[in-house]
Amino acid sequence: MASLLETFDGHQSLTLAQISRRSQLPPSSAHRILQRLVELGWVERHGFEYHLGLRMFELGAQVVRRDGIHQAALPYLHALHRSTGLTVHLSALVSADVLHLECVGTQPPAEDSWGLGARQPAVHSAAGRALLAQLDHADWPALSFPRSATPGGVRDRADLEHNLRVVRDRGGVAVDLGSCSAGVTAVAASVGPAEGGLRVALSLCGPSAAVPVENAVRAVRRTARDIWYAAAGVTRRPPYPLLPLAGAAVSA
Known part of the structure; x- marks a missing residue:
């Protein structure tokens, strides 16, 4: 699963043939794993192409936002x-x-x-x-x-x-x-x-x-x-406009 998911790095969508080639997995194995990932919501299938699913985004967001x-x-x-x-x-x-x-x-x-x-x-x-x-x-x-x-x-x-x-x-x-x-x-x-x-x-x-x-x-x-x-828990000032659109000067 890990080697298969890694194939999506830098790619919005991939076909089964592309995933099989990039992961160095036989097409039958890649297809079987993809089917399971689709069931879990980690990968989505649209026609002949596969995309990372919303569940992957949710898990990644939890890691980042902590x-x-x-x-x-x-x-x-x-x-x-x-x-x-x-x-x-x-x-x-x-x-x-x-x-x-x-x-x-x-x-x-x-x-x-x-x-x-x-x-x-x-x-x-x-x-x-x-x-x-x-x-x-x-x-x-x-x-x-x-x-x-x-x-x-x-x-x-x-x-x-x-x-x-x-x-x-x-x-x-x-x-x-x-x-x-x-x-x-x-x-x-x-x-x-x-x-x-x-x-x-x-x-x-x-x-x-x-x-x-x-x-x-x-x-x-x-x-x-x-x-x-x-x-660090020390709020010096609330967020406020810093850089006017017209390129006017910003106070230091």
Whole structure:
């Protein structure tokens, strides 16, 4: 079952032949297991294609939402989205990727990698680099360097080291100018220190022309700090608009 469910990683739907090939299970075995998973609600079948079922989503949501930072972040994510019109993500570092735990807003069109539950390479994403900048090299996962969507993206470890120095100089805020998706700018900051627990980052993203970068840097830094305080039970201020749509200045 585990090897079969793993085949859906990065895929919305698969046929029996695709599942059998990706899981390296005989078609008859794959079909028998799929039938049981359909009965349990873990997988759904539509015609000749299979999808992960709602029961899998429910179980995954229970795992994610038990985290105190996630719970504390929700009102701030929605407030930041309402005030900016940009998409807000809460993402965790998982191996060499960032996994989007929450997505408030409409992710860039036709870009599945920005959706809830999707993954992006940590070296290319603002969230990933904000989190890596906090870690000692010994604590880094085994990183990969896939080709960037733009020529200016991170190509190797030397590029990454240079980028992380810029992140630290900016007070821990990472800015990505199209490395994950051409024409999309993202700004991210880690929520809390790197020690222990779930390592998560807050980010704003949208079409590059619609993201006032310096205002977004201040807003993301401030909101990430407020989420951390709220998770610790110290609510410094209620969520409120931080970044006017027209790119007007945001107080520090």
